[in-house]
Amino acid sequence: MYSFESDYLEGACPEVLDKLIETNLLQTPGYGVDSWCEKAAQKIRETIGRQDCDVHFITGGTPANVLAICLLKPYEAVICAESGHINVHETGAVEATGHKILAVPGKDGKISADSIRKVCEQHTDEHMVKPKMVFLSNATEYGTVYTRKELEEIRKACTENGLYLYLDGARIANALCAQGNDLTLAKIAELADLFYIGGTKNGALLGEAMVINHPDLKPDFRYLIKQHCSMLAKGRIIGVQFFRLFEDGLYLKNADNANRMAQKLKKILTENGFRMYIDSPTNQIFPILDNSLIEKLREDYGFLTWAKYDEDKTVIRLVCSWATKEEAVREFGEKLAAYIKEK
């Protein structure tokens, strides 16, 4: 039984685990003010190519999103695509801090500059919330990625309307490694007021790195981390992991493996005549399969059912990670071929 259910099924990637083992008995101050966190932050600043950003380590993606959004004033709201993680899959964590989410229709998980402008036009007075931030994820919840042009246009719409741009980078490395991607971490850091670089889904046990560029958003951020349950006593365990991830390109190497394995799965499926529901270039793919085939596959594989396609067909999600091996993909191809033949 092998699972393609998600990219957080295993623990840490070997290099990260080794670093945790190596540093395990060192004594460091608590709560993320240790030298490993500082060294990791420095590595991230170097990768981005700017020194003027604050870097904080957070326990997970939902806390990172909550922290970014609770920088807003109580009546300020965040705009996102209807499929945005904060709108659907965070149990109202954003609203729990008092902020409204203004969800707009997206395309393949992406929000457009025009839909942002439209929301701003509609929110005109104090009887309505005041839009003040745009949330987007790259790669998106559907595995798609933003082009440089799209992100620049969104930035423009934000600037026109006095909005902060926040990017959820749970799978940012997968976006950066995707075929056709024309964004860099440096470019993202230039366009976004703040964003996070995901660790959990790219080889860490846990942890995300929040990068804050806009000077108004920097002060007192550690107060918010602590207040919102996202500061670890042994904060160094996130610092150590990010230090290692950014040491020799491991961060991109992990994501690249995840993407390549997923794209191989896609190729196998396409060659067997199956279509994709969404055309994702990253580590999540969404094939449309016959229900009978899905039943067969379930005997050997774990994966999520994504959506009903029609009476006979269903969309499933297959996800690869740093841990996915070539042989697992090859074996999947063989079993698939066998199932089809049987039929």
Place this chain on the structure above:
Amino acid sequence: MYSFESDYLEGACPEVLDKLIETNLLQTPGYGVDSWCEKAAQKIRETIGRQDCDVHFITGGTPANVLAICLLKPYEAVICAESGHINVHETGAVEATGHKILAVPGKDGKISADSIRKVCEQHTDEHMVKPKMVFLSNATEYGTVYTRKELEEIRKACTENGLYLYLDGARIANALCAQGNDLTLAKIAELADLFYIGGTKNGALLGEAMVINHPDLKPDFRYLIKQHCSMLAKGRIIGVQFFRLFEDGLYLKNADNANRMAQKLKKILTENGFRMYIDSPTNQIFPILDNSLIEKLREDYGFLTWAKYDEDKTVIRLVCSWATKEEAVREFGEKLAAYIKEK
């Protein structure tokens, strides 16, 4: 340079780390519904000696406290000692969820049944919040422990006034191992409606185990964990650690080492003529030292300044952990003796 600053200076204890390494590449479902979390919960239920409690794994102590208290209705309040962690050192995390803390004077960090009753008498109508929960920590923030009689009386005061009793067990193992302690985990589980067993300060990288006994507090607790940023995608890493901690008494062994080392430090200090500010039987001690001596000690040791005692003397805090070695304690004694001699 050696630090007695806290009990979260190192990573995981070796046994726990080994278990993390051993299980690292296994595939498990995310978000704490894996078999390791279930097995760890089962070990805890066995240790407590009851099967009817829910066990959840949380990222840290502040989140655990926040989650317990946000089980209350918006106008319901929690009573605690003025020195309570939630009242002082959690950046208003409890108030951030909308609940008032009713802080009452304590004695050596402990709250009394009478002070609970007094608060309830004073809160009589809808112009005031409604007391509904008592928070206490054992061991307390001052390292002291509750006796069985004290806890039973507090339970009585809670029952009389319709209050839930919640126990913060960040250092519950240190309490259980303390000389003079007459409580057991089973007894605590009988008296408290919910409590958490601390992992972070007792050998885990991170993580606490919330035990819920009162049936009214059980439903939908996972919704709160997720909403309050305290659920890990790779939830199994807390389950694995607690499984190991409760496998063969490791949990108590770790705390016992911490207590014994601290008590040795205390003995050394006492023999050298120093008094304790608070008489703690656990892993935190609070000697009153001459300012000049403190300056000397700072050259070789890390520790917290706790309070000014008088013009010449200051109270410091020394903390030991599972990682503190005999030689570190012995060396501290030797250095102390040398300093005194010098003078």
Place this chain on the structure above:
Amino acid sequence: MYSFESDYLEGACPEVLDKLIETNLLQTPGYGVDSWCEKAAQKIRETIGRQDCDVHFITGGTPANVLAICLLKPYEAVICAESGHINVHETGAVEATGHKILAVPGKDGKISADSIRKVCEQHTDEHMVKPKMVFLSNATEYGTVYTRKELEEIRKACTENGLYLYLDGARIANALCAQGNDLTLAKIAELADLFYIGGTKNGALLGEAMVINHPDLKPDFRYLIKQHCSMLAKGRIIGVQFFRLFEDGLYLKNADNANRMAQKLKKILTENGFRMYIDSPTNQIFPILDNSLIEKLREDYGFLTWAKYDEDKTVIRLVCSWATKEEAVREFGEKLAAYIKEK
């Protein structure tokens, strides 16, 4: 200059004002526990025909909605039509108490049983909020009214899914007086778990009456009123007003005048060849007018622009109230005719 901008442009209706004057110097206890509030509550219970409901007086409509929804647990959400007042025009007041609004497409401001069921089907686990209440307004924000059959089906969908049904009755009297209405206050009280009867828009200076039927929602409601800024020291001024409104059918008389005047306006407009954007049988009408005509009307009348219809036409909103006089309506007709003639 005469305004049809809303139904809260004047102070109190004369009968209500007289009662305020008459009772002005009486001494009563504060905060809504006086005899006038109790007598008003009793009148409402008699009108509804049931004694087992709690009645509370609240300062306004937004507070009433907030109070109803913050009866939910933190992770529980409220379903409403996208056009729902809570979703659009309350500056995120509901989210400010921590609750997510699940907005679904409506038809003419109305929500359907099927859309409720669909939301419930989609919210299946603790990664999403838990739907627990349905919000609807009757009359709706578009002036439309629910039929008995529609409300019974919504009730059924609520019962099937364990949802509370909450009805915002800011204009409930207008709904009850509308032509074609087949609901009664008694029937509404039977179907809704809680609802409020609007005072502000039907002849009072301020104030709404919250009626709570479901026993689980009754306890401690006054704590919430106080905590959410909605309790007046001189609470009796709302009680006095509702007492008078429910004394001799004044409540329906006021609404009936508002509806009749609006329908006369509609008739005038229709006879002059204009169409309605939404066919509302209550005190708000939404004619589609030529932009040039609107400009003309603006010289003599106040009203809201509702929506752009096409390049040449715009939807406006005209609202009547208890205070609207026949002659104002007649005059409007005359001026309209004159404008058209001119052209």
Place this chain on the structure above:
Amino acid sequence: MYSFESDYLEGACPEVLDKLIETNLLQTPGYGVDSWCEKAAQKIRETIGRQDCDVHFITGGTPANVLAICLLKPYEAVICAESGHINVHETGAVEATGHKILAVPGKDGKISADSIRKVCEQHTDEHMVKPKMVFLSNATEYGTVYTRKELEEIRKACTENGLYLYLDGARIANALCAQGNDLTLAKIAELADLFYIGGTKNGALLGEAMVINHPDLKPDFRYLIKQHCSMLAKGRIIGVQFFRLFEDGLYLKNADNANRMAQKLKKILTENGFRMYIDSPTNQIFPILDNSLIEKLREDYGFLTWAKYDEDKTVIRLVCSWATKEEAVREFGEKLAAYIKEK
């Protein structure tokens, strides 16, 4: 039966009621942007002697306090005396918006500059909330008033520590009229960053006027008013009342009557040998009476029991208002004398 229970037992003072009657049928825009609110704001600015402040009308005292404090960032806290209204009698309304109250011991309801400094010294890092505002009430909850010197020292402590100074003026007019007072509204406006002028307890049906001086606190305040349930659709009814109260000194006249009547009661009681628990120069007095006498008085008078003094004596509270008549006070004196004689 006559009641001295509070200063909000009657409706509006006659002059205010007349103005409400006079303006009742005028059509005005809703939500506090009408000409009456603007004219009332202008009158207040003139009284204060500065044009650079924003004035907003709020439904009541608890909402005013909540709105002032929710200008803070989530982790910022407000310092107040333990007896402060926000700390005791607002059902946790401040905490419900997420902010911690740092309560310090006061003297006769007053907070001192030194206690403010001490709190700031103790709150040093991100594990604790960040003190950012001082709340005080003048007159206090005990009827006492601040001297100019005291308020200037508090201002100094605020400036030193980067704190906003907020003054709850529910009974500010009583403070200004008190014998020995050396503050003016202009001086208060100079020292406080924001404060409110109470209407409810000084002749209005409801309503308070928030005055904001600090430029950082002005933007978007109406968003907060709306979001926190404190904006009336018929907002003009508060504007009208404040306009009248500030038209010809009525505001001070009302308070002066309240103070004088209370001080007459005090004189009567003192002449009969009774002592005061707190020496208040305003409209609340706190005599220490024999329990048997209190029982007698209860037959003819309403008043609050304030505190147990000893086995035989109790402190009660007597409050006068704009509505208290000389004859009521004289009669109280006569009955008191009779009771004493009887005994």
